[in-house]
Amino acid sequence: MTPPPLLAQGLQGFLNGARRIGLTGRGLVIAIPLVWLIVFFLIPFLVVGKLSLSEAAIALPPYSPLMEWIDGVLSIHLNFNNFLFLADDSLYLNAYVESAKIAAVSTFFTLLIAYPMAYMIARAPDHRRHLLLMLVVLPFWTSFLLRVYAWIGFLKGNGVINTLLIWLGITQEPLRMLQTDFAVYIGIVYTYLPFMILPLYATLVKLDKDYLEASADLGARPAMTFLTVTLPLSLPGVIAGCMLVFIPAVGEYVIPALLGGPDTLMIGRVLWNEFFANRDWPVASAVAIVMLVVLLVPIMVLRRAQAAEEGATP
Amino acid sequence: MTPSSLFLRITAWLGFLFLYAPIASLVIFSFNESKLVTVWGGFSTKWYGALFRDPQILAAGWISLKIGFFSATIAVVIGTLAAYVLSRFSRFRGRTWLSGAIAAPLVMPDVIIGLSLLLLFVAMEHLFGWPQGRGILTIVIAHATFGAAYVAVVAQSRLVGMDLSLEEAAEDLGAHPVRVFFDITLPVIAPALVSGWLLAFTLSLDDLVIASFVTGPGASTLPMVIFSKVRLGVSPDVNALATLVIGIVSIGILVAASNLHRAARDKEDAAPSHRTNEDMS
Known part of the structure; x- marks a missing residue:
């Protein structure tokens, strides 16, 4: 057939x-x-x-x-109650604001530490540069979780830093550093530092030295040259690095869970608790959707910075 | 030396100190006889012994290695294909979307990736009966997806940087595109794929958040076991484990870096250098 x-x-x-x-x-x-x-x-x-x-x-x-x-x-049935619930309970709004604040402050300090490092690496002679870059990347390859853990031993009451401070006579009583927002800042700066250094390095290493010499020849002091030549030219790297730190830091769970106190309110932690402790999947999903919408702007900024970077390289 | 360059140097070296001091203390205290992290009780390797007698850690370690191996392998296939498509095919439907989606897991917060994949697996099981339950398989899929993002970045930079005339020559000689890929492209980008595989493997071995969402009963990965130990405070056997991880990774990186360095030097020797002289400061 x-x-x-x-x-x-x-x-x-x-x-x-x-x-x-x-x-x-x-x-x-x-x-x-x-x-x-x-x-x-x-x-x-x-x-x-x-x-x-x-x-x-x-x-x-x-x-x-x-x-x-x-x-x-x-x-x-379209149930908008989850979103209304988020808007209603100030806990969620506070968590979003707090996460954005913690991520922004940490990003700023990461940039402050990363810039001189990236600059020095970019200016180092060839053979040294490979070694220094490797030293930056190496911690990134070792476990993120274990690197956060290392700070518990550093920051706790009878930890390395307190022992050092007491031995130096700077303080009599151990300072409370673990389980504070301060510890969360340190944790974020520490773990995301390579993400900031690498894009900064990539733009700084391409920087034409003739510009710096021209600026110096025209009588600009080094600080002036830095502010008017180096910094503007490295701006794509600054933007890319800041977004690469800021975006994941907003949703960070492990760092506030291990280093933060019970009052360190970050949205990643709220989502985790909503899901695992309260087993309220719809509210956890609503938290995730709002987080995505909030992060959409920095993600677009990052994509534009990266596109500009790709366009700049021949 | 000018004051500004001295300032630069000092801040940069403080930066390196900041990067390495916690790691160094982790290693030092893994050899500490005492259980207290700050009191030196003498040199001992007993925590390493404790580590290898802990059945929970060993089982979780084995599960993590298996997940890492399979997810990194899938990630290399997906990531390489994505990178190849994006760097060689200039126009096709969904190109913009693909280039965005392949890179998105690089910055997307883990909690979002974990939650969304878990909900997908639950919905799929509900609709098609697959995957049945959650466990190693679902973690492998999740890790392969974000590992592919890293592989794609590494592979793409190599694909864009490679000399296209090799592929063109093979095509002109009548080789089928598949043959060109396997005989020309793949050997050239192989080193990048190896480092992409290793990156995906280490990231899989390290992931706590995504795995916690998509896992099921009976599949506890190493980071989950470490996390539950560490939440209760510092434990010296975790220091021993960290030291082992750092040691293995450092050796691997050193070998890979010296290989890459040699390859780069050979290439530089072969091609006339167009770089200006490095300054001697």
Whole structure:
């Protein structure tokens, strides 16, 4: 029995369609990463968005469905209560503001420490430069968790810094540093330092030295040259580095959990507790959606800075 | 030496001190006989012994190594394909989206990636019955996705930097694009893929947040075990573990760096240098 012509036509149409949308060898090469990212990156965000509009329920999984088909009636429940709840309870607003503040202050101090380091590396002779760059990258390859952990031993009441301070006679009583916001700042600056140094280095190393000499020849003092020539020219690196630190720092969980106190309110921690302790998946999703929206602006700034950087290199 | 360059040097070296002092103290106190972190009780390797007799740590370590191996391997395939597509095909549908999405996990907060993937897995199980439950498989998928971002960055910089005339010559001689890729492109970018694999592997071995979201019963990775130990305070066997990790990573980096350095020097010798002389200051 021959297949019905309609089916054959349909099959032919499908194949033509497949070819038209590019399912050739080239298309397949494009499709693999594209499909993977659609399934495991794009769709998850849509699921989070969907869940943020559903209602928490004592069920498995613990939320009610968005759409229901009962007796031929399709009912769609869009529950905006999770977002209203976030707006209502000052805890969430405070956590967003506090996270942004902690991330911004840490980013500023990271920049302050990273700039001279990047500058020195960029100006170092060739053979030394490779070594110094490696020394910057090396901690990044060792465990992030263990590097945060190292600071517990440094900052705690009878830790290394307090022992040193008491031995030097600077203080009699050990200072309380662990479980404070101060410890969180240190933790963020410390772990994200390489992310700031590398983009700064990349722009500083390309900086044409003739400009600096020209500026000096024209009588500018080094500080003047730095402010009017070096800093403006390294601005793409500054922006990229700041965004690379600021964006993940806003959502940081491990650092406030290990180094911060119980009153260190960061949104990553709130989301974690909402999910693991309260098992309120819809509210956790709403927290994530708002965080994404807040981070959208810095992410766009980062993409523009990186695009400018790529455009600048021949 | 001018005062400003002296100031620069001092701040830069203080920066390096800041980077390395905590690591150094971690290593030193892993050899401490005493359980107290600040009291030196004499040299001892007993915490290393304790580490290797701890079945929980060993089991978690093995799970983490397996997850790291498989996720890094998948990440290299996905990341390389993405990098190849982005650097060689200038126009296709979804190009802008792909270049954004492949890089996004680099900066996206872990809690968001973890939560969104968990919700995806739950929804998929609900709809298709796959993946059944969560555990090693779901962690591998999650880690492969963010590992691919790092691989793509590393591979793309190599693909953009390589000499296109090699690929063009092979094509002109009639080689099929697949053959060109495997015979020309892949060997040239291989060192970048090795470092991309290692990066994805270490990041997988290190991840706490994403794995905590997408894991299921019975699949505790090493960072989860460390985190639960460390939350209760400093424990010297974690120092011993950290020292082992730092030691292995440092050796690996040194070997890789000397290889890369030699390759770069060979390339510089072969090609006429167009760089201006380094100043001697």
